[in-house]
Amino acid sequence: MGKDYILSLKGITKEFPGVKALDDVSLNIERGTIHGLIGENGAGKSTLIKILGGIYQPNGGKLEQDGKHVSFATPIDARRAGISVVHQEIKLSEPLSVAENMFLGNLMLKGPQMVDWKGMRKRAQEIVNELGMNIDVTVPVESLTVAKKQVVAIMQAINNNSKILIMDEPSAVLTDRELESMFRIVKDLREKGITIIYISHRLDEVFELCDNVSVLRDGKHIDTLPVAEVTKQQLISMMVGREMGQEYPKEVGTIGDTILEVRNLKRGNVLKDISFSVKAGEVFGISGLVGAGRTELARAILGIDRIDSGEIYVRGKKVHYHTFADAIRDGLGLIPEDRKLQGLVQIMSVKKNTTLVNLDRVSRGGVISNALETQYGNEYKDKLRVATPSLETEVQYLSGGNQQKVVIAKWLFQDAEILFLDEPTRGIDVGAKTEIYRLINQMVKEGKTVILISSEMPEILGMCDRIMVMHEGRKMGELDVAEATQEKIMALCV
Amino acid sequence: MSKQTNTSTLDGRRNFASTLSVMSKDYMSVVGIILLAIIFSIGSYVKNGEQYFMTISNWKNIMLQSSTVAIVALGQSIILLTGNFDLSLGRMVAMISCVGAVLMKNVGMDPNLVILIMFGLGALIGAFNGFMTAYVRIPAFIATLGTQYICFGVAKLLTQATPIPNMPESIGWLGRGYIFDNAIGKVIPISVIMMLGVYIIAQFVTSKTKTGRNIYAVGGSPEAAFFSGINVKRYYFGTFVLAGLLCAFGGLILMSRLNSVAITNGQNYEFDAVIGSIIGGIALAGGKGRVIGTMFGCIFLITMFNGFSQLGVDPFVQDVLKGVVLVAAITLDVVRNRKKS
Structure with missing residues (x-):
């Protein structure tokens, strides 16, 4: 179709004992877009993120980045390929400073072994300024609000030169105002050419933020559509539309007071x-x-x-x-x-x-x-x-x-x-x-x-x-x- | 044992582990005591040409020494069952004894009143440990380490680290008395009967009552115990108080038997108690084991060191051996409770 896909999933399948968490999922992510990923609890969203982030290995199918076959055996491999995940539960080292966290596992050095504190702080402050945030990079992360911690996690990703940023339900822990500034940051990142995969439960966010949206249900990929071409009602039926068998042998009880x-x-x-x-x-x-x-x-x-x-x-x-x-x-x-x-x-x-x-x-x-x-x-x-x-x-x-x-x-x-x-x-x-x-x-x-x-x-x-x-x-x-x-x-x- | 058949039917390869598990839990310390007795009897004969180990007076000695350690160890094993740990027990014995001796000898208070005060003090220190662990939520390890230093410091201050000799005659029966004194001579010490008494009660309570069952539940999973309506914190607190009371009891018997009090009374009891508990089958992680096992575990430990002394093993070497036994006991615990799923 002539579209420029940064990431393509081809028939990705992941099985756990007794459960097929992902069943032959194929979808494409367009470069430089914000791509929504929605589905009910247990639809397979988390599993998908973990595969993209190198935490799980798929049982079948393959992953293509920039048209080339890739596979991530560990989270470090994914990070090297420019894929960063901001998890729902933010994983930062709480007692360390904002700047240190941004350079975690990737410290700036001067000479063979000496940490370049000055350089790190300077670079960290630059990123903070770019995002228009008001964060002191020398304070320990534990002193920040959850919203700011999330921003630090995003900055960590930027600092790693990530090309793809996966955000797992970032809004779940944010207030409305914090959400607004987070939206702004995400849109800014898109302007900078970063591709964002945005997982959410909230459809309103998808409509406000995303260019395309993919729906997962029971481990299967239902559809991927441009947000402009779909209504909220349609998305809801795609998310829940499943037949109900005789699994529910409902009998009415003895109703009292x-x-x-x-x-x-x-x-x-x-x-x-x-x-x-x-x-x-x-x-x-x-x-x-x-x-x-x-x-x-x-x-x-x-x-x-x-x-x-x-x-x-x-x-x-x-x-x-x-x-x-x-x-x-x-x-x-x-x-x-x-x-x-x-x-x-x-x-x-x-x-x-x-x-x-x-x-x-x-x-x-x-x-x-x-x-x-x-x-x-x-x-x-x-x-x-x-x-x-x-x-x-x-x-x-x-x-x-x-x-x-x-x-x-x-x-x-x-x-x-x-x-x-x-x-x-x-x-x-x-x-x-x-x-x-x-x-x-x-x-x-x-x-x-x-x-x-x-x-x-x-x-x-x-x-x-x-x-x-x-x-x-x-x-x-x-x-x-x-x-x-x-x-x-x-x-x-x- | 049915437990053994259950695990082994689930997984044949576990036969060895589960056999070891059952053996080590229920019988090992008893079997161990018998084996030690045989080895040391032969050793004693070979070394001296005469039997010093397998004599009534030596066994009386072993049992006397065991009684105080075992009484204190009972508190430790119940604390271990709930998943906690008490490092202060040994020094608590020292401090309570020193307070008791000073009150009896220097202040001249009525020994019976002093005994009450000693138990009160034990309960109070235990309550402090329990409060810090259960309600302030400081790890038991740290809270009781602090208490250990406090107790030892107070004991030293009170006595200026000088032993206080000659306890009042009226408490002599506790540590040096015998039942049927006239009929069969000095054979069955009262302190040993006391040890048996507290263990029989504790074994009954832990295995047959709601309180006991709840102790195991709390140690097995504090969360699940909580969601079964058990007041977990109260159990943590209560077990520390009980351990404090048992320290007072053990300290009292010890000062009576030694007929003197020094700051070294009860030294290392907390670790002897752990070794005894684990050899006796209590799981270090909590929730498993029978408390009666701890009594046998303690007797095993004392028998071993008695035997070493009889064979003339250098006391410094004995310290090394004690360390080896501690590590061996804990290794045994780890192997025994390694998750089998």
């Missing part, structure tokens, strides 16, 4: 005036992107984090839990996001993990009864169909899906009435997922209440009765499942 009500909950700038109520027997979904404040909401309700203001009512009674243990005693529970670290004591057995939250139930006169513990352990192991060689096996030897079942067993054994499930199916295979959905059905049929936090939209749509959408700590809306569609949810959370 309102069991949990939250009014005007506030916490710093994480939770901004959240109100909602949930009925017994409901599956209440909380949707939103990573960083929307969903986990924080659960933590605030459960007494894990302090709240600034707002009221929480459980069974019509106003509550204020000081610790998570208070909430547990009151019949609430949480299946945490990080199953491995937070959900289970990995070096403890299946049995001991199952009974950990409710040891009183297996104790007689303050003494744990081994017989009782084994009996219940077996009962819940069978009930949840946990595949384990024995009750005494340490959970670290179980698969992800089976580990998650043990976490659920723990809370069923505790007989929690209101259970928060935070990303309960992340990283587990389809079969185990369906079993977890069946357990959710079973719980609500028994009149228990499930609050399902999930980034997977089909899951939210497939399993919930009502859905609340959050964005940046705010409640953006509430939808009944009958009226909800992926497009409607997506429109609320971007």
